[in-house]
Amino acid sequence: MQKYSFFKLLQHSLSHHKNWQAAWRNPAPAREYDIVIVGGGGHGLAAAYYLAKKHGVKRIAVIEKGWLGGGNTGRNTTVIRSNYLRDDSARLYEHSLQLWEGLSQELNYNVMFSQRGLLNLAHSHHEMSTLLQRHYAMIENGIESEILNMQQLKKWLPNANLTSSARYPITGAIVQRRGGTARHDAVAWGYARGADALGVDIIQQCEVQDLIVTNNAIKGVETTKGTIKADKVLLCAAGHSGHLTKMAGLELPMVSVPLQAMVSEPMKPCMNTIINDSTVHAYISQSDKGELVIGASNDPYLSYSQRGSWQVNEETLQAILELYPVFSRVKMMRHWAGIVDITPDRSPLMGLTDVKGLYLDGGWGTGGFKATPGAGDLMADTVANDKAHPLVKPFGLDRFTSGRLVDEGAASGVH
Amino acid sequence: MSHANNRLTQGGLIDRQQTINFSFNDKPYTGVAGDTLASALMANGVDLIGRSFKLHRPRGIMSAGVEECSAYVQVGNGARHTTNVSATQIEIYEGLNSRSIHCWPSVEHDVGAMVGAFSRLLPSGFYYKTFMWPAKFWNIYEHAIRGSAGLGKAPEVEDADTYEYRYDHFDLVIVGSGPAGLMAARQAAPSGARILLVEQDFKFGGSLLADTAKIDGQTPLQWVEQSLTELQQFANVTLLPRTTLTGYYDGNFLTALERVTDHLAENVRRRGIARERLWKIRAKQVILATGSIERPLVFGNNDRPGVMLASGARSYINRFGVKPGQKAVLFTNNDTAYQSAIELQQKGVTVAAIVDVRQAPPKALRQQASNHNIPLISGSVVHNVLGKKRVTAVEVAGLSAQNTLTSEQQQIQCDLVIQSGGWTPTVHLFSQAGGKLLYDEAQLCLRPDPASIPQELQSVGACNGHFSLTDALREGAEAAHQALLEAGFQSTQANWPEADESSSCIPQALWRVPVRKQGTKRFVDLHNDVSSSDVELANREGYRSVEHLKRYTATGMGPDQGRTSNINALAILAEEQNSTIPAVGTTRFRPPYTPLSFGAVAGRQVGEFFQVRRKTSLYETHQQAGAVFEPAGLWLRPDYYPLAGENREQAVLRECRAVRQGVGIFDGSSLGKLDIQGPDSLKLLNMLYANGWNTLKPGACRYGVMLKEDGFIFDDGVTACLGENHYHMTTTTGNAETVYSWVEEWLQCEWSDWDVYVTPVTTQWAAVSIAGPNARELLQQVGTDIDLSTEAFAHMQFREGTVAEIPARVFRISFTGEHSYEINVPSSYAPALWNALIKAGANLGIQPFGLEAIHRLRAEKGYIAVGLETDGTVTPFDLGMSWAVGKKKADFLGKRALSLPELTRSGRRQLVGLLTDEPAYVIPEGAQIRLESAGQTRSQGHVSSSYMSATLGRSMAMALLENGLERLGEKVTLHIDGKTVTAQVTKPLFYDEDGGLLNA
Amino acid sequence: MLNIASKSMQAQRIGPIPTRLLQQSSNLKTLKLSDQSFRGKFILWGNPEDSHFTDAVFAATGLTLPRQSGEVTQAGAFRAIWANPQRWYLICEEQDEATLANKLAQSGQVYMSVTDGQCCFHLQGQASVDLLKKGCSLNFSETTFPAGQCLQTRLAITKVFLHRHSVDSFDIYVERSYSEYIWSWLLDAAKEYNH
Amino acid sequence: MLLINCPFCGAREEHEFHYGGQAHITRPADPEQVDDKAWADYLYYRKNTLGLQAERWQHSFGCGQWFNALRCSQTHQFKAVYKMGDDAPEGLS
DSSP states (O other): OOOOOHHHHHHHHHTTTTTOOOSSOOOOOOSBOSEEEEOOSHHHHHHHHHHHHHHOOOOEEEEOSSSTTOSGGGTSOOEEOOOOSSHHHHHHHHHHHHHHHTHHHHHTSOOOOBOOOEEEEEOSHHHHHHHHHHHHHHHHTTOOOEEEOHHHHHHHOTTSOOSTTSSSOOOEEEEETTOEEOOHHHHHHHHHHHHHHTTOEEEOSOOEEEEEEETTEEEEEEETTEEEEOSEEEEOOTTTHHHHHHHTTOOOSOEEEEEEEEEEOOBSOOOOSEEEETTTTEEEEEOTTSOEEEEEEEOSSOOOSSOOOHHHHHHHHHHHHHHOGGGGGOEEEEEEEEEEEEOTTSOOEEEEOSSBTEEEEEOOTTOTGGGHHHHHHHHHHHHHHTSOOTTTGGGSTTHHHHOOOOOOGGGGOOO | OOOOOOBOSSOSSOEEEEEEEEEETTEEEEEEETOBHHHHHHHTTOOOOEEOTTTOOEEOOOOSSTTOOSOEEEEOOGGGOEEEEEGGGOBOOTTEEEEEOSOSBOSSSBGGGGGGGGGGGOOTTHHHHSSOSSGGGHHHHHHHHHHHOOSBOOOOSOOSOOEEEEEEEEEEEEEOOSHHHHHHHHHHGGGOOOEEEEOSSSSTTGGGGGOOOOBTTBOHHHHHHHHHHHHHTOTTEEEESSEEEEEEEGGGEEEEEEEOSTTSOGGGOOTTSOSEEEEEEEEEEEEEOOOEEEOOOOOBTTTSTTEEEHHHHHHHHHTSOBOSOSEEEEEESSSTHHHHHHHHHHTTOEEEEEEESSSSOOHHHHHHHHHTTOOEEETEEEEEEEOSSSOOEEEEEEEOTTSOEEEEEEEEEOSEEEEEOOEEEOOHHHHHTTOOEEEETTTTEEEEOTTOOOSSEEEOGGGGTOOSHHHHHHHHHHHHHHHHHHTTOOOOOOOOOOBSOOOOOOOOOOSSOOOSSTTOOBEEETTTTEEHHHHHHHHHTTOOSHHHHHHHHOTTOSTTTTTTTHHHHHHHHHHHTTOOHHHHOOOOOOSOSSOEEHHHHHTTOSGGGSSOOBOOTTHHHHHHTTOEEEEETTEEEEEEOOOTTOOHHHHHHHHHHHHHHSEEEEEOTTSEEEEEESTTHHHHHHHHBSSOOTTOOTTBEEEEEEEOTTSOEEEEEEEEEEETTEEEEEEOTTTHHHHHHHHHHIIIIIOTTOOOEEEEOTTTEEEEEEESTTHHHHHHHHOBSSOOSTTTSOTTEEEEEEETTEEEEEEEOOSSSSSEEEEEEEGGGHHHHHHHHHHHHGGGTEEEOOHHHHHHHHHHTTOOOBTTTBSSSOOTTTTTOGGGSOTTOSOOTTTGGGGSHHHHOTTOEEEEEEEESSTTOOOOTTOEEEEEETTEEEEEEEEEEEEEETTTTEEEEEEEEETGGGOTTOEEEEEETTEEEEEEEEOSOOSOTTOHHHHO | OOOGGGSOOOSOOOOSSOHHHHHHGGGOSSOEEEEOTTSEEEEEEOOTTOHHHHHHHHHHHOOOOOOSTBOEEEETTEEEEEEETTEEEEEEOGGGHHHHHHHHHHHTOEEEEOTTTEEEEEEESTTHHHHHTTTOOSOOOTTTSOTTOEEEEEETTEEEEEEEEETTEEEEEEEHHHHHHHHHHHHHHHGGGGO | OOEEEETTTEEEEGGGOEEEEESOOOOOSSGGGSOHHHHHHHHHOOOOOSSEEEEEEEOTTTTOOEEEEEEETTTOOEEEEEETTSOOOSSOO
């Protein structure tokens, strides 16, 4: 793998950057692999990377029907945090957050993970209690969290409306300083480059048409580029997990709905943190390029088109202007939607399935991006050992029959 | 900067008499009515408008329209500061002040321009390759990156303007008022159909405003005028200028932004008139006549001020009466731009040469050129532009068959380069609507695929890939005819006038002009400083799909949405892959077509109107009593009623004491209320609630908990039996609507054969509670015809009668543990009742109490609060409320789930009380109870409610603790912000254990 | 059951809109907005296919209940508005409320007074439709929404009944706790037409 | 914004409606008789259909009535609406 560094950049500039190699190959699929991963988004590529790196698996293919990173990896609001209430979630996302913290170096690809701090805002005594419950739960789980009073908030949110004139005056907040954002595309690209260097075949423009199952064991996949054999198949196809598992006769407890997001025009720095407000439903940060990146609530209805309904944008910006009236003349430059798989308890579906050798990593709803390294690492472990990793176990399908849901509900905000 | 006056003495759609004063970078200038900021600056000889996004290169004006990706500025001050607007779209007004963006200290002397020196170090995606070492320095690197990124400054003052929505419905919406659009409108108008014609410009006419061809022997302007006069006759036709169709969504739902006041001097913008109006339109039929955009060529230093699109130059000369330069060179690969060159020459701009990529341009054109004494250099290219802040000359060379530069070369002095690389249909809306695009090999452009018309729409004229004036008129008329029939209207046969222009656009492909010197910048996307070498690099590094290219190089990701860069980038990518544009794929355009202000999208639902403040009919009464309000969902409820000098804690403790020792009065009106009638009412109650209802007699009340089907508590409240098959149900304030729609869903979807009628009456009835030892006495004194003796009216009973001469429903129920009555009267009588009670209670020590007090009082009694003791994961058993579950009942919502393994396992968190060893210390709500075993620690529960109790004279808390019910008397430890707190586990009941007070 | 409306009452009655806001409506120039909230309002439940029900209602009130969305029927002082297939909204002026209440009681059918839970504003003037179009997505063309019809829809953020009396005059029925919002919203949105 | 045809009030904008998910899911007659898996199926498992799905909507800002609709999850197009309790019309795709 060609090393990336300032000096390399300097060196290559002399040859007008004409000697950079491709970050990954575009191989034709082999007939057979040890493990086939369906879905070339962040999760799939990360799983491939860790399977090769930590578990020494040699023959791995990642199959992507479009172009890698083209699904929700490239369509989300890039927020990374582990400020969850329930122990199971907190541990899962904290594991992921810790991987994020070394990721640029691990991959030798700058994913621009920027820990500018994530704030959750409260507007009443009751909401503050709810945040405090999360705050203290995080601390019990060894995750740092701080309570912010109004004086501190003035420093954190210089342009926000902190007066009592607001419909929902802000009364306090908690902050996870280690929370932040990353360059979403770079995560997919970095893992792709890393995995490719470890011998993983990344096969783009290749759609899975069927899962081959005999005697309730997975044997491979039928694709637009032919049959590919494998005794282990991992599904990481957010937005499509549902109809993929149907190919193996498995139904999943989830629905696929549009989740919309938008960016403003690029502006000089005016927001140096990330805000999540589950009362007015606002989710906002400013990218390194200067665009305000804003997340909306998901549309309610089932959809496989990457299109949502207009009024969601209205509601979203009404909420933003409640917190930031000064942004009224700022312009929205683009809005778009991704498809997210929402589960009954808004927690992911991970682990083994009833089909031997078929593994699932899905149902991430609105929270998949932040989990990318963690889910990749834990699913790699789970697939390699054919046994759910302890951090994965609570998120198995069995929880819906046992009643052991991991319900984050409103506590974690909808994103 | 030259201060030459480039304004022509005559011609153009401007009013030279009407001068307008404006400023740019704090220098005063004058323009005239009809000017855009761009044309006015050009008239004043201002070349340098701003600096580029990444490399801070000097940038000027490259077009005359929405395609501008160079001349971006910010306008207005303070509360009207608007950033990142293209000078070509700003209609100037008296007092307009505008400034360059992205440069410091000035656009002329920009420190950031030093970056240019390192441009070789900054190819696309350079940041992915560096700033990684040492890891902890990233935030320092990033700080610098953030500072240098962004374009204009963000506003810092609240907007002085307001915004409106306008919902509307039309039979036919026509987008664009060029020849095709106007023709369509004229064809459709007589039908009587409701028609909307939107034009983003402040003048109707589109391309005709700068055109010179004849229509029906008239000049284009005469024809436009005639069309407008005709259309204004029709009441069924709405003409909207300054309105951009920004979004095309499912079911012909369209959003259009009307700029209402931005063109007016600030002192004449009237209050109450919105700055922008967002139209939200349902259209039966849509005709897209959005025209096309001229494509730049990709050659060395093609971003220098003075390099512009031929169509732009033509617009400035013909429409604005401004000379874009003194001495021009035309660089083209097709016919269409010749006309521009000739017209420039006619209007006094010397055209030094026409450089045509083609070996043999059509004879007719060669003839025209020589007629106007314009030297034609064919089979040649402009491969480099000289000059920094303004073009000074171009380097021209011959082009070989292999697309390399030949030895024959010359330098031509000039201050203006006009260029044309062909035309790109404006297909954004078609694409937003879900239409597919096909690649036109001949015209080198993407145009709508007639085989994939996604909705009830038609594309006509240039935006359909048919560029000639004649085609535009014909397609406009035919489409209108078609649309009318589809929409169920009569339409006379389509007819259209003849035009003397039917030029075609068959460019010779030359996607990258070769350069002599390696590293010479050839820009593809001026907005984001993306040059051809960046596209090549992306491809080299494997970012081969068009989406990867966009994301890796940021091509087309700027506010201009890549209107001029899209095709060139695709083509270069295709060339690099020895492939074709269709093969590398195209991206779907995302709305909005042009950026939309947040204000316009939010409309009037901001500030005061962001969300309703639901108030009970006692709101003003509370205000007069000095209440401090607390938001509870959409409601505003009194939190406490401070006396002079009291803080919250003092007031709340006083209120609690008043209730325990005298009598308190509380407004519970926001509690949800459902009136339930019909033979199957009882059946309904038995399904909704976990407990049984068969034995509830008229006049009696009962408490119940509701579970969701997952077995967890969802709401609770008291229901009274008003009479046979008639019940009055109460819910929590927060769940009133949820419970009602939940009940409706069950009744309509599952139990549709049940004979039961549910009516929400939450705000029909005000609910005033009086609680305390003196409550009965108070009710006596205020006057009631109800017998209040314990025998006649026991706890958990309900009576009807009058209170203070107001007919009322009185419920003897209590949430405080005190002897208490909840008096319901029709909302409009509540203030009368409240005042009467306050008056009558004066000598009984009556005091109003708020939310915080009632929470403390109910906690002393161990009553749960939904949302504190419950969070959607708690069963009645967890709360020690098995008495509230009818185990003998055959079925009720949530019953099945209660027997799931997880809900029946031991070790679940159960409700207990906590008393801290340090009585004065109040544990924060949400605090976790730590379990330490074998060096491991984890949470074994959390505090759900916690208060200082006036009654106990110490703190108290309720908590959910693993196996709590078996651990009474145990000590537990909490670690709170560095402090270790120990507390004793108790029953969650701190006051009047046997309930004697309630039943007295 | 308790029949509030049928009792005569001394106690003072408070409307939904604070005086301060009521007075602001006098600033309107081209539009008229007035509070009619003390009108009598009842919800009547029943099965329109069941002639016992419809006859009983007719006998007591003289009303023939409308059968589909938008329809309004009138019988003397009483008005019936279709709310849903089993539910009607009965309206009368304040002074007739007691009478209507008694007649409904006589009819022996399922009904409920919502006089205090629902409010009513009257909006009139040339700009009425333009004003409503700022917050209501109905198609106001007179072919789809003719005078005399009453439609349930969404205005700004809340559910309303819009009873169109003529091209440019409407009754707006709205739930009490939303009424102040809607009143202020209408006043604010109307500023544009004061010039 | 979807345009939804309420069987009682006619075509209205989506913001007048409340979505109720997959239609024709009936609660087990005797929940006590179904095992945990069957209960989970009823409560949590949905078809998540790619294509035409029968789903239910409520005209919450209108007549408040629930009704069924056939809508394509790829194009968002409504093929039919029908009243609660009625079966989905045949032969649509």
